[in-house]
Amino acid sequence: MDTSLQQVYEEIPIEQAPQWWREPSTHAECSLHQLAPYIGKTKSSIAGDLIDRYSKKDDLVIDPFAGAGTIPLEAVLRGRHTFAADISPYARILTKAKLSPPRTLQTALNRTQRVLAESQTLPRPDLRSIPRWIRQFFHPQTLGEALRFAEVARRPGNEFLMACFLGILHHQRPGFLSYPSSHLVPYLRDKKYPRSDFPEMYNYRALEPRLLSKVQRAYKRFQWAHQTKTKFRQSSVERLQLPEQFDAVITSPPYMNALDYGRDNRLRLWFIDPSFAQSVDNGITTRQRAFINGLMSLAVKLEGGLKRRGYCIFIVGEEIRRSFSAHPAEIVATIARKYAPSLRLRQVFADDIPDIRRTRRDCRGVKTEHFLVFQRN
Ligand SMILES: C[S@@+](CC[C@H](N)C(=O)[O-])C[C@H]1O[C@@H](n2cnc3c(N)ncnc32)[C@H](O)[C@@H]1O
Structure with a gap:
């Protein structure tokens, strides 16, 4: 394992993620997850396990980088309230579709x-x-x-x-x-x-x-049982106003140029809004400085709103462009320490992304995900 990362994590050992996280889940997951594809989507079984482990029924779980809405959907299926946000109009359509589908x-x-x-x-x-x-x-x-x-x-x-x-x-x-x-x-x-x-x-x-x-x-594997409150905001993380208080944060920030949410969704984005410009992420996935700024603003907001003993889980892709001098997990851990000082890193899981889940199999893009589990004092 990368020694610099182990130093950033200090005394927290890097654990292997549970083996079953690698098993396919598409045959068993709620069929709403399969409404439409989304690059960099979190696996629903992993999202569900994180929600089970780090939140409880009736908690408010937030995801400021909701993408296809995987984490918010798993949250409501498990009786949590959820607040989701993303900068992309395609993410807005998918997340709202999953959080408010017709009842039957x-x-x-x-x-x-x-x-x-x-x-x-x-x-x-x-x-x-x-x-x-x-x-x-x-x-x-x-x-x-x-x-x-x-x-x-x-x-x-x-x-x-x-x-x-x-x-x-x-x-x-x-x-x-x-x-x-x-x-x-x-x-x-x-x-x-x-x-x-x-x-x-x-x-x-x-x-x-x-x-x-x-x-x-x-509707193949979906029956309406949403009894909790849900909200979605289309916003950049920098401008986003979070609820005053929340119980848990589970989120997967953009993978610093390993993925391009505008280019890869261009046809769908055009049908959503033909006047929409192709760029959807105001530089956060292409420029290290923008990624740092986005996460800094998020860390300050988490420090203000996460309840005591509440968990905050970042799912962070490991591999990035050579032009970035630091590893994204290193950036997340360092920013959290500085801008959200009441968060303590409690656990780190590493999970290889099987080739089958990768968007481009031959690129230098994301190959391993780290799950950084922080808890508020
Ligand atoms: C790794 S994906 C999230 C995947 C999600 N967990 C899922 O299951 O689909 C990262 C998301 O960050 C969004 N994003 C990029 N820049 C952003 C910004 N500045 N503010 C908020 N969201 C942003 C992208 O649109 C993308 O949906």
Whole structure:
């Protein structure tokens, strides 16, 4: 293990994370977790275990870097109140969709039908006004339906439907809307599946049946039992106002340039808001100084609001760009010591991220996560 990190952690030994954290959980997790993909997403089984270990029923658990909403959803499923935030509009859609889904499958299906019907009353969009990089992903008729649907689904209160739509936006499988393309990050696979050899993959794909089956899949392992309070704020961590007091913090800050939340979600972000600029993270993932500033402002807020004996867990990716002089876990531990002096580091887990969970398997990006468990005096 890195000696400099062990020095930063002082006398706290680095423990191996439980073996079962590495086991797949997608077959058993609440199906709302699978609404749509998100790079750098926390594994739901790990999020659930951290919530069990470090909070109790009716606690208020906060996550200022909520991303796909994995930690807030696990919190409400376990009877915790939750306050979530993220700078990204895509994170807003996914987290709100998971925290406030329609109560039953039937309600969700009825609402889908209503929004589809309303979208069909809108005038047909002029596809020539749509940027070429968007057009190249879709059959023109599919794109026309998608544009009209998104116009209605983007209204506040429709986040669940928007999330289902974004979840089927691009992939080559038949249940998706695009020409052959990857799922997590939008790249056309027209070299692997040329139009001349795979003409059926370039046919019109109707939105309605695909969306209805997506909504059904969302309820496969989900029954409404949310009885706790939930809140989401779309905000940078620097501007975020946290609740006055909270019982636990469980969060995974952006991985300092190992991931690019704007570029990798560009197609979904465009459908959420076509006028939205591509950058979603005000430099926090690309510049070490911005990462430090973001975490410093968070540490000061945690010092002010975390209840006594409350836990604060940071999930931090280990590997970063060579141009960064310090390891992100080292930065988090050092900042916490200085700006949140009442937090004590109690435990550190290390967990290798299996290749299967990594976005780009051949990059120098994140390979190991450290879980830093602090407790307030
Ligand atoms: C590692 S991801 C969180 C993953 C999340 N736990 C999940 O399961 O999806 C980090 C998140 O930080 C967000 N982010 C980046 N810069 C931010 C900033 N300045 N303020 C708040 N959130 C930011 C990104 O949009 C991204 O969703």
